[in-house]
Amino acid sequence: MTAKALRHLLGRVGFWLLVIVIAVYTLFPFYWALNSSFKSEQEIMEPASYLPRNPTLINYQGVFQNDEFIRALGNSAIVSATTVLLALVVGSFAAYALGRLRFRGRTAMLYAVLSMTMFPQISVLSGLFAIVRDLGVFGSQLSLIISYPIFTLPFTVWVLTSFFRGLPKEIEQAALVDGATTFQTFRMILLPLTAPALVTTGLLAFIAAWNEYLFALTFTMTNPSARTVPVAIALFSGRIAREEPIAEVMAAAMVVTLPLLALVLIFQNRIVAGLTAGAVKG
Amino acid sequence: MVTRTPKHPLEDIDEPVMPSPERMRSPTDIEAVTIELISGLFILIGLGAFALLFVSINSDPTIQAITQGRSEQSLILAFLDSFGIVVPILVLVLGGLLIWLGVRLRQRGITAARWAQLALVWLSVGVGVLGLSAFYNAGRPVLALTDTGFKWAEAVGAIIPHAVILVVLLVALRWLSRLINVIFEGDETLTARDTRMAWNLLIPTLAVLIVVAARPLEETFITSLTDKRFAGTQTVNFVGLNNYARLLSFRLDIVPCRLNEETNSCATDTTGAVRWEMIDREMLRQGFRPVSTIDLGGGRGLTISAIDASFISSAGNTLFFTVVSVLLELVLGLFVAMVVNSKFRGRGLMRAAMLVPWAIPTVISARLWEIMLRDNQSGILNKMLVDLGILSQSQAWLANPNIQLWSLILVDVWKTTPFMALLLLAGLQTIPEDLYEAASVDGANRVRQFFAVTIPLLRPTIAVALVFRTLDALRVFDVFNVLLGRRKLSMATYNFETLVQNQDGGYASAIGVIIFILIFIFAVIYVRTLGVETE
Incomplete structure (x- = not known):
């Protein structure tokens, strides 16, 4: 015993x-x-210490006086928010069609969207570079807003499709009997029901856009004022220390990460559900 | 049978639905003429699309130069370079569809009328977008260097043709919507309505994906066959598969080691690595450069050499990084998932903590690790390992070529193991508890249960997680770019350097295509061997 x-x-x-x-x-x-x-x-x-010996807020002061960084924060916010909005509006339309309506070519479309989720961003870099330049938006925030749907849209469509599919069939039939059109059913009945799913996918798309680095680095090469936060942090030059402003970079990193972490922790259950909806139910 | 008239989504939807699909009255003469006009408009737009395509091909300067014999360039390449394949085919198909729709409208079918409404709405949206783009491009200062402000006059001038077309389209839409129950007969079936609705909803997604995915990918493929450069306006030459040949030519040679004359054994350099003889002079003259040599034992080594040594070594780095980090992440992720799957207090907190590395932007975590991996005692990893007596002296984690890749793998494993664990955790939770009970009644111990129950049932989840992670790892860019810069390249950072630093568009595109094909091959292998279900 x-x-x-x-x-x-x-x-x-x-x-x-x-x-x-x-x-x-x-x-x-x-x-x-x-x-x-x-x-x-x-x-x-100096040799690393597990606690700061003389804690100081000077790095945070430096970060908030750094115009480039503040501008990058603004750029990131604009680009990410617009990207999310676009992805949700356009994506929820497509997801409704793929998840609720029966039509010829549906499976083909689903596969097309799925293949896009596996699309290597880097392979289209040079092609997208040319298109962004032809459109005359190279070096602006608009170039990022135009190119980000390549990773947010297929993912949004895919996750929302699985959510739409999970809703019971009777809902639409009831609406149909009551004389609602397809679009009314979509807007007034299905959309409110999928609000939680929209929050989840929106959040995931926001994080993806907020963290994106490759396109941002390439397309804002010639125009530092359009840089987003990841690029600004990767190429950070300090206000206080001239060379390698490490502590300042870390303060900037904290400023960027803490709100993101707060969001993630508040919505953690939804995020896990969203992440696994695409993968596990497949 | 549902017998209602479906209404178009963009009409005022709060209006009561028309109760009867029957024709309400016969059309007047004017209304009959109107419908002829709308049908004519469709045919006109269709023909106009063909004409526009023809004219723009004909007036393309490169193509003109070739047809007039002023240039020796390939006509097909010039066409592909300027127009691609997707857009011309799209124009032809859509133009054809519009003409067909125009013809069908005259036969007064309700289905054709509904599709015509849809086409008019999206044509208006398309014209509007084009107009805005023309407005923006005409008004924007050509050179950002001289800030002359927004040129309103030019911008407004550029948008006028679009505005005129838009008005015509909207008037046609208005007429069509008003007359739809007067002129057109029959009742749209439910299936036809669903199909129309579905395509209506899919059009924005399709349009976006064509612009941001299909067109760029096509552009990458076409450019990879040329020597196109990004800056400047040199003529583009078709180089066939030369870019690929340069990227992919490598050879394997067996080489002896350099002899140390005193001891008559293999000579070593300061780090203790064996020094190898060079490959044949002839090969060097052809441009082959050694990438690395694998020790075969017995004083012999296998030298890999390539024309573009940087690319072959970047491919090697990427593959090594992918295989090692994905395997480690799978094993560790499974382990973490099983720990978190058992019930204990604070499990929710643990799951929340696991989201932290995932949520931190990769660039930031790379810079963070850059600090933790510093090469003296100010780097916490060195300090910790030396304090614990595991290392006798500090290591240059990011500068020493022998451990650079392992450092990156460490960073990647930290960042993505939690993600892997969360995916696997979701899979674990779908395994019913009674299976384990049944197994333990049958006398299976924990280990046996793991291999007989957990692994087989988790296989689909593992497969999906592996696909996600492998495809991600093959295109790794952020950590390589931030932590190693140009010291050691992955395929993606090499692509980036070629494109941005060397401005070599054709060559960079070929690298992009190779990555694409590689990822495609991996995806197919996984789907085949592990049986990923896509539906």
């Missing part, structure tokens, strides 16, 4: 050790960024 209890205890202890190891492994780098953002540039260069 005691041996069994001991084994049970050891099992529990081992299990909790595992949990702690996993938690530390996932969270430590984040803690390190936070930690570094409170250190002075000088302390960053």
